[in-house]
Amino acid sequence: MRTVILSVETQSDVMRRILASAHGQRKAGDDRISFESVSDLWRVLAPKRMEIVRVMTGTGPLTIREVARRVDRDFKGVPL
Template identity: 40%
Template sequence: MKTLTVRLGGMTEIRSRIAAASRKVLAGQHVDVQPCLNFGSYEDMHRVLAPSRLAIVKALAGQGGLSIREVARRVGRDVQAVHRDVTTLINAGVIDRTESGVEFPYENIHFDFDVSAAA
């Protein structure tokens, strides 16, 4: 099953994960590479993956390429609004534009982060 993992964290965390993977490779160990999308903050993530955009992602999951008009029909929204949201999702690397339309090349999304109370 192909899963896209969404994480919160800055460049320090990303560098740490890359360094750990590099050490494994240099030691001759296998590194399991999984698709990951990183956001610097919850607010950044929510700007891209707002509920209306997640509905688009869900409509695309496992469907192959679909036209924007078909995506709009499936989510019950205006084509122009869906086009704007699709453009945002493409620019963020969440979905892809293909010859057959737009697609989410994964079967699901896993959100890997904790939300803590404010200090």
Template identity: 40%
Template sequence: MNTLTIRLGGMDDIRSRVAQAAKLAAEGKAVEVEPTLNFATYEDMHRVLAPSRLAIVKVLAGQGPLSIREVARRVGRDVQAVHRDVTTLINAGVVDRAEAGIEFPYRNIHFDFDVKTAA
């Protein structure tokens, strides 16, 4: 588990991916499980992964558990502000709370979506 993939798409997209995996499994074929976080819209993703929060995720990537105070020191921000952002990231399923602090158990994030022009 080195990479978390971020995707945009609603429930139809998720259902389609699950159906494809179920079909492969029914045929006796290997199904590759890829850690994925789905957002319905770009705006939803940006609310969670705003630049200041993405900086926190980058600091955590591949580091193991860190205290919020240490994360705040590494990103050069106030501990209370980092705590609020970490709470948002935990609630969205981006980072995990561990006994020794908070962690992002991946080394990389892959964004898998297209940005299309307005209709």
């Protein structure tokens, strides 16, 4: 299962990681989605999306149907 880290970072922090990656210093499994501010993060992760992230956190692989069941929604309402 792939792990993605959500973080709030400055542009200089992101650039530092990009440069480290370009020089082969990237850690395996260090996949990130970075936001400049908490408000940006919450704009993208609206409450219903955050609920999906919450139920998936710490679990193994889940099917879309299982995620939908855990958030009590129709599977068509769960984004891929």
